[in-house]
Amino acid sequence: MDVGERIEAIFAAAGVSASLHVVDLDAADGPESGGGEVGLRADEQVVIASIFKILLVLEFARQVVAGQLDPAERILVTAADRLGGWGLAGCADDAEVSLRDLAYFAMSVSDNTAADLLLRRVGPDLLPMLAAELGLTRTRILGGPRHLVEVMLADVGARTEAEFARIFPALPAERVLAMRVFDPARTTSSTAREITRLLTLIWRDEAGPAPACAMVRDWMARQIFWTRLAAGFPPGVRVSGKTGTLPGLHLEAGLAEYPDGGRYAIAVFARTDLLSTRRIDVDLAMGEAARTAVDALRGN
Template sequence: MGVPPVTPTARTRITAAFTDAGVTGQLHATDIDTGTTITVGADLESPTASVHKLCVLAALYRQAAHGRIDLRRPVDIPAEGRSPGATGLAAMRDAARLSLRDLAGLAVAVSDNTAADLLIDAIGLDTVNRTMTDLGLTRTIAVHTMRELYATLHEDAGGTPAALTDPTVVARLRALDPTRTNRSTAREIAALLAAIWRDEVCTGEHARELRAVLGLQAWSHRLAAGFPFDDVRVSGKTGSLPTLRHEAGVVEYPDGGRYAVAVFTCAAATTVTLPTADAAIGKAARIAVDALRA
C-alpha cells in the first residue's frame, strides 16, 4: 500500500500558525523511514544560531567513529576566557576538567556555548563543514565559533546589550544575515537529523550515544510542547538570536514512527520574550507530524 500524499490543508494550517504568532516560518518534516515529507519555505537560508551545534556534534561523533578522536579525552577549562552565554560553563566561575563527550552533553542539554566552542577547537570548523559536505548538505555552513558570533553581536550593538531590542540595531546585525553567519535551511537540518537516526553519520555505539546526547535538551517550550505525551520522545536542539527562534529535532512514537522536523522562525517584534512564537514551533511541528502519520 502506498503512502498517502500530504494534503495542502496541513501546509495552510502551518502557515496560519506562524502568522497567528506574528512570525514568518520555515518548516521541513520527514518520515525517517518512508522519506515522505512536508515543507513550508524549507529551502530559504537562515542563520542557524545554536541549532548549528547539531552539526558540531555530528562531526565530532563521525570523527570518533573513524578513530580520529577519543571522546573520553579530557579537556582542561580555565576559569577565564570562556565563550559568552547564560548557561553551563559560561555561568560557572571555577576551572574545570571534562571529557569531550561530556562537553557534547552540555552543548545540547543547556546549549552551552563554551562547551560547543571547546568541541570546535578540538576538531576544527573545517571538519564541521567537510562533514556536512560529505553528507550532501552543501548549504549548511559554519563561518565562526559561538564566541565569534557573540563578538559580532557585541560590536554591532555598540557594546550595549539593551540595544539588541532596538529595531534599528537589529536590522544591521551580522548574526541575522545568512550570508555572514552560520547558516542552513530547514530541509538540510532535518536531513541531518534523519541521517543521524538512520546511522548514516556514524554507526554502532557511536550512533547510539549521539542520539542519546541529542535527547538531553532541558528546554521543552518549543518543539516538545507540541507533543505532550509520556510515550512520545522528542530529541531536539533550540537556537535563538534577536527575533529568531528555531528548533530542530526528532519525534519518536511508541509504534516506531520516527520524524525529523526543523522549524525556523523570525518574529516581527524585537522583544526577548515572545511565548506565542515559541509555541508556534511546537504547533507547526505537530501539524506536520500528524499529516505524515495520517
C-alpha cells in the same frame, strides 16, 4: 484548509514568519520522490545559530569512534574561556570536564562555552567538510560561538560582553536587524530541508559509523528545553531536539518518535520583529505547527 494553510495560520496567529520541514523517515515513497514530507518555505536560506551544534557533536562522535579523540580527555575551563549563555558560561570558578561532557553540555543546555572548546579540539575547518560530505550543499558554517560573539560586539561597537549588554537594549530594531548574525548570507545558515536531511542521516546511521550516530541521538534526547517542539506532542512521544536562539529568532530541529515506531524529522525556524528571546507563544506555536505536520503525515 489543507495542512500548509493550517500551519500558516498557526504562525500568523503568533505574529511570526517561519520555515518548516517535516519528514517521515520510514515513508514507503519517501521525500526523495515527493512523498512523506510537509514543507513551508523549506528551501529558504535561514540563520540556524546553535543548530550548528548538531554537526559539531557529530564530528566529535565520528572522531571518537575513529580513535582520533579520547572522549575522557580532560579540559580546564577558565574565566577566559567563558562565553554568554548557560552551563559552563555561568561558572564562577575554573572547572575541569571531559570532551564527552563538553558535547553533552553543548547539546543538553546549548552551552556556548562547551561548544567553543569542543570546536577548537575537533577542528573548526572540518565542519564545512562534513556538511559537504553529507550532501548539505546549502549549509554554511562560519565559525563557532566565540566568532558569533565577536561579530556581534563589532557590529554594535562594543569591546566587551558587559559593554554589549549595556548598548544592545537601547539600539533601534532596524540597527539590530542589520547585524550580520541575522543575515543568512553572512553567518552560519542552512535550510529547513537540509537540517531534516541531517537528522534523517543521523537516525538512519548514515551520517557516520552507527556508534557515532547513536551518541548524537543520545545527546539530543537529553536536551532540557521542552517549550518548542516537545510542547506540541502528547505523552509517550519521545522528542529529541536542538534549539537555536537569537533576539527575534526561535529555532529548533529534532525527531518525534511514536510508540508505534513512527519517526519524523522536524525543523522549524521562526522569526519575529519583536526582539525578545522569551516568547512562549512563539515557542508553543512551533510545537503546534510541528504536530500539525506530523498528524498530516500520519493521516490524522
